[in-house]
Amino acid sequence: MQGRQDDRLGSLIQEHLPRIVDLTARICAIPAPTFHEAERARFMAEQFRQRGLAVEVDSLDNVVARRPGEGRAPALLLAAHLDTVFPPETPISVEHGEGWLQGPGIGDNSLGLAALLTLVDLLQAAGARTPGDLLLAANVGEEGLGNLRGIRALVERYGPELGAVIAVEGHNLGRVTHIAVGSLRLRLTVTGPGGHSWGAFGQPSAIHVLASIVTELTRLPVPKEPKTTYNVGLIEGGVSVNTIAPSASAVIDLRSIDPAELARLSQSLAGIVERHRVDGVEIAEEVLGERPAGQTPVEAPLVQAAIGVLRELGLEPALDASSTDANIPIAHGIPAVCVGLTRGRGSHTLQERIEIEPIRLGLAQLVRLVQQFPVGAGPAPSPERSA
The missing domain is CATH 3.40.630.10 (Zn peptidases)
Known part of the structure; x- marks a missing residue:
């Protein structure tokens, strides 16, 4: 049959x-x-x-x-x-x-x-x-x-x-x-005072701050099991070669098959951001997507x-x-x-x-x-x- x-x-x-x-x-x-x-x-x-x-x-x-x-x-x-x-x-x-x-x-x-x-x-x-x-x-x-x-x-x-x-x-x-696979996708936007690269040298640059955040993120240890990853997929910012950047942003993707590891990675990124909050610089976080x-x-x-x-x-x-x-x-x-x-x-x-x-x-x-x-x-x- x-x-x-x-x-x-x-x-x-x-x-x-x-x-x-x-x-x-x-x-x-x-x-x-x-x-x-x-x-x-x-x-x-x-x-x-x-x-x-x-x-x-x-x-x-x-x-x-x-x-x-x-x-x-x-x-x-x-x-x-x-x-x-x-x-x-x-x-x-x-x-x-x-x-x-x-x-x-x-x-x-x-x-x-x-x-x-x-x-x-x-x-x-x-x-x-x-x-x-x-x-x-x-x-x-x-x-x-x-x-x-x-x-x-x-x-x-x-x-x-x-x-x-x-x-x-x-x-x-x-x-x-x-x-x-769970994910957290967010946009970090850094803003600062800007200025001339020569005359205002020493003022905080949004690009420099953002680059430091990204560098520290890439040094975070993440487990292979359960697989957990991060990626900076898009960076924008700056005005010209001789301008201290008044703004810069990055779109970041965090992923894991384990909810606890994804939460831990998110908390680690939040800690990095907090350490970069200095006088004259603002950092805004916008959640673009969350998948459980x-x-x-x-x-x-x-x-x-x-x-x-x-x-x-x-x-x-x-x-x-x-x-x-x-x-x-x-x-x-x-x-x-x-x-x-x-x-x-x-x-x-x-x-x-x-x-x-x-x-x-x-x-x-x-x-x-x-x-x-x-x-x-x-x-x-x-x-x-x-x-």
């Missing part, structure tokens, strides 16, 4: 493969920079409605389609982010070659969005039902300074009914991301289900840590993982490419995970857990 079901699923996926390729290309052609996802959100909402699903679009432009289940089992949320890393003026050209698609954001995350729509098609074609409701979300704000605002709102809205969350990404077929760290344990039913499905498909699972939409449900005690759909290269570049053939396995993975739910869930959530 299982063999016939697998053959039937394989045939359905093969039939739908050209459709998901077309959907992926159409979605990719719709610009969706972080904070500007509305047009792509409208497309997804209309596509879900065409499939007969009830759709909600919130004030952030999160799109949620509900496929009703048969009973009172907890709901499963599948989330694929709408946004891309590219600025609004980026020209978008999608190329289709022999066995591949190429374009900015084609795998991250146009394919993930197309997979949600195709999953509905596959379930409908197979006449498959689920014990609990299936929530399919196209959410905003996963990339960069979006700070996971879309999935935060979804967990706040639907948390009490969720048994698990699966974040869906186009790249990295075979991975099961069950560890959430945590993990769904390997032995959790959801993680074991994801591992088992991949092995059934002939793939060896790669358990890993990353910063994804799964961070937020994990932080709320809701079992969550992030999975990939195909192989590719060039993520976050204009030449991003995905392979078409492995998408069959990625779709089979999603269908089987949905069919196994709520076996892959943790305990039924309570309203208090999502507070």
